[in-house]
Amino acid sequence: MNRLLPAWVGLLPLGILLLVWQVAVPAASPNFPPPLAWWHALVAMARAGVLVPAVFETLWTFLAGLVIAIVAGFGLGILIGTVRQVRDWSTLILEFMRALPPPVVVPIAVLMMGFAPAMKLTVIAITAAWPILLNTVAGVQAVPPLLSDVGRSMHMPWHVRVWRIVVPATVPALLVGVRVAVALAIVITLLIEIFTSLPGIGVLMVQGQRNYNSAQVFGLLGLVGVLAYMLTIVFALIEGVVLSRWPPRVAHR
Amino acid sequence: MQGGVSASAVFELRNVAYTVPVREGQRDILRGVDFALGAGEILAIVGPSGTGKTSLIRIIAGLVAQSSGEVLFRGRPVAGPPEGVAVVFQDYANALLQWRTVAANIALGIERRLDRAACARQVERCLALVGLERHAGDYPWQLSGGMQQRVQIARALALEPAVLLMDEPFASLDAMTKASLQDEMLRLRGETGASFVFITHDIEEAIYLGDRVAVLRGRPGTIAETHGVGLGAVRDQVASRAAPEFLELRQRLHGAIGAHA
Amino acid sequence: MTGRQWASGVGGLLVCLAVWQVLVGSGLIEYDLLPSPWTIAAGLSTLVVEPAFAVELGHTLAATLLGWLVAVLAGTGLGALLGTSPRARRYCLASIEVLRPLPAVAFVPVALLLFGFSLQMELLVIVAPALWPALVNTMEGFAGVPQRLTDVAATFHLSAGTRLWRVYLPAAAPAVLVGMRLSLSLALVMAVVAEMVGNPEGLGYALVREQQALHPDLMFGYVLVIGVAGMVLNGLLLLASRFALPGLFRRPVARWDSA
Known part of the structure; x- marks a missing residue:
């Protein structure tokens, strides 16, 4: 069975749940509005011209933050992984940062940078860089030491060995980190929007909740779910293409 | 026994010792290693693990x-990997870049100094030398062990080395593959004129491939004795292995290693 | 870790703190909202002796552990079921794959809508995401039990209960433990999130309160406390699992170095 796309019959439980919800619950239910009401709420927001800009804003921030995180996390990870002195000196700092829940970065950044769009990007980039950095460091250390001998016996200087051997060898580990970072970046993007009311989907959710517009809240939850699922599919496709060069054992860890 | 310094020696080791630091003090790995490798020669070094x-x-x-x-x-004293020397490692799976195609692996050592066309020509030539023309676009993990080891040999040959250092290159291959790669190596020696240091724990392999066989023995290891192989340049898997010279040397080496292992 | 590595690690931390202290303390960086490490330490020392702090810490830890317990019980149970039954997997996996990426924080408005500012709200926000690592890892652990072992179990005509207890559980235990650890760190994260933007109690709320009151020293103090809480929880669970399954954990050795 294709691991990327499990059997579609597996969608039955979710479908049945939504169907029963739609049929059993009255449309005006204050707490558990049925799925069609979600849809109507989304359509209403789209007509009012607030939905599309919010989705665009959220996706754009997410993507920009993620790209910065990948570049910074991978670069630093390669440095820390290949230079033992840097690794030794940074171990305790890294251990503490690893234990720190990413959301605490949000109030710190708000305090230091205020409610600026740059703050949003910074927070997403910093938090999403961690899993990438840590996986990259682990990946570098899993590169077979024999490859170092191979490079040196071919007279490659240190930076060439890093660039031609360590960096590509660490790509599968990078992808593991990016997978975590994608999920984290979505969460942090929404959290900032909820926390600071900077524009985006998160703000619409808070507004819906404050106005007791449960259909809007559930509708946006569903929308966020669909977006998040689509992002994971896109990522899995990219991952599949990249990892087609690696042995299946590595690709499927 | 091989004390004299040959004028045509490519490599020469004089009284080499090697120690590594361990938790309590240091451990001697090698002591008093002396030998010389002549131009175009295959020196087989045989020793237990x-x-x-x-x-x-x-x-x-x-x-x-x-x-x-x-x-x-x-x-000249060796300080860092010398130019003109290529290494073939035993652990082919880890020595090859698994994410590079066979052709790209062979290009690894030459892609920085040759232009694209020259590099491609050289890769093609080396692919042909080891008979992997049809696998240029495959990834190493798609090939059998013997084919992966051929890729590693081709990668070494692409450097056009004067000396090939081979560290138990056929030790993890099955007997059939091993025999065919042995013959391929002898053929490549004829075509390239390179010298070889061939390390193995297999006495018969050492005799079959070597012009001379050196015995590495003891802890710390040292070259205990060196024997010329009187088999001539052309070897045959059946005839050479049944030759009296082969059998006699085999017995002597067994004795030399077994008595002290 | 060797003694030298420990020394360098502590050294790196101290150098960082010293640079920070000098930059802020000497006025090279003039910025009211970035306290020096010394100020943070002072703030932390006044913070931890206040009775309110114990209540906040207790609340967050209680919510984290309670949510984690629920998530682990439900997650491992469902995971074991799905892991041992290919048919159940076939009919559920796609639903799980669709629901799993749903960002946890999006549950906050829903939870607030349903439960208001309450512990239930917090628990919903914790359990919803913390369920997945426990479920998925348990499922993969059980589904990955080697055929060899299940064949042996079948040959010996073991009862279903014995099979579960003696064959499946030990073979899947490492994966289950990984799931439990991931769930625990996620539970703490989500407790803090729920307190930051929802239920005004616990460490998460205190963090935001100090940020809004422009008390950066206390805010950083709470950040430290939350970080340490995460390390302690993770450490305790690691210790417990090492005790339960000795020989499972081996540190990878650093091998690729510039030297």
Whole structure:
């Protein structure tokens, strides 16, 4: 069975749940509005011209933050992984940062940078860089030491060995980190929007909740779910293409 | 026994010792290693495990420095991997870049100094030397062990080395593949004129491939004796292995290793 | 870790703190909202002796552990079921794959809508995401039990209960433990999130309160406390699992170095 796309019959439980919800619950239910009401709420927001800009804003921030995180996390990870002195000196700092829940970065950044769009990007980039950095460091250390001998016996200087051997060898580990970072970046993007009311989907959710517009809240939850699922599919496709060069054992860890 | 310095020596080791630091003090890996490798010669070094075979090849290759003694390549002390020397490692799966195609692996050592066309020509030539023309676009993990080891040999040949250092290259292959790669190696020696240091724990393989066989023995390891192989340049898997010279040398080497292992 | 590595690690931390202290303390960086490490330490020392702090810490830890317990019980149970039954997997996996990426924080408005500012709200926000690591890892652990072992179990005509207890559980235990650890760190994260933007109690709320009151020293103090809480929880669970399954954990050795 294709691991990327499990059997579609597996969608039955979710479908049945939504169907029963739609049929059993009255449309005006204050707490558990049925799925069609979600849809109507989304359509209403789209007509009012607030939905599309919010989705665009959220996706754009997410993507920009993620790209910065990948570049910074991978670069630093390669440095820390290949230079033992840097690794030794940074171990305790890294251990503490690893234990720190990413959301605490949000109030710190708000305090230091205020409610600026740059703050949003910074927070997403910093938090999403961690899993990438840590996986990259682990990946570098899993590169077979024999490859170092191979490079040196071919007279490659240190930076060439890093660039031609360590960096590509660490790509599968990078992808593991990016997978975590994608999920984290979505969460942090929404959290900032909820926390600071900077524009985006998160703000619409808070507004819906404050106005007791449960259909809007559930509708946006569903929308966020669909977006998040689509992002994971896109990522899995990219991952599949990249990892087609690696042995299946590595690709499927 | 091989004390005299041959004028045409490519590599020369004089009284080489190697120690590594361990938790309490240090451990001697090699002690008093002397030998010379002549131009175009295959020197087989045979020894049981734990006698420092891999350390020896890494020292010759300039990958680690000896603790004392001298390692000379073309009369100059070795400091770092010398130009014109290529290494073939036993662990082909880890020595190949699994994410590069066979052709890209072979290009690894030459892609920085040759232009694209020259590099492609050289890769093609080396693919043909080991008979992998049809697998240029495959990834190493799609090939059998014997084919992966051929890729590693082709990658070494692409450097056009004067000396090939081979660290138990056929040890993890099955008997059939091993025999065909042995013959391929002898053919390549004829075509390239390179010298070989061939490390193995297999006495018969050492005799079959070597012009001379050196015995590495003891802990710390040292070259205990060296024997010329009186088989002539052309070898045959059946006839050579049944020749009286082969059998006699085999018996002597068994004795030399077995009595002290 | 060797003694030298420990020394360098502590050294790196101290150098960082010293640079920070000098930059802020000497006025090279003039910025009211970035306290020096010394100020943070002072703030932390006044913070931890206040009775309110114990209540906040207790609340967050209680919510984290309670949510984690629920998530682990439900997650491992469902995971074991799905892991041992290919048919159940076939009919559920796609639903799980669709629901799993749903960002946890999006549950906050829903939870607030349903439960208001309450512990239930917090628990919903914790359990919803913390369920997945426990479920998925348990499922993969059980589904990955080697055929060899299940064949042996079948040959010996073991009862279903014995099979579960003696064959499946030990074979899947490492994966289950990984799931439990991931769930625990996620539970703490989500407790803090729920307190930051929802239920005004616990460490998460205190963090935001100090940020809004422009008390950066206390805010950083709470950040430290939350970080340490995460390390302690993770450490305790690691210790417990090492005790339960000795020989499972081996540190990878650093091998690729510039030297």
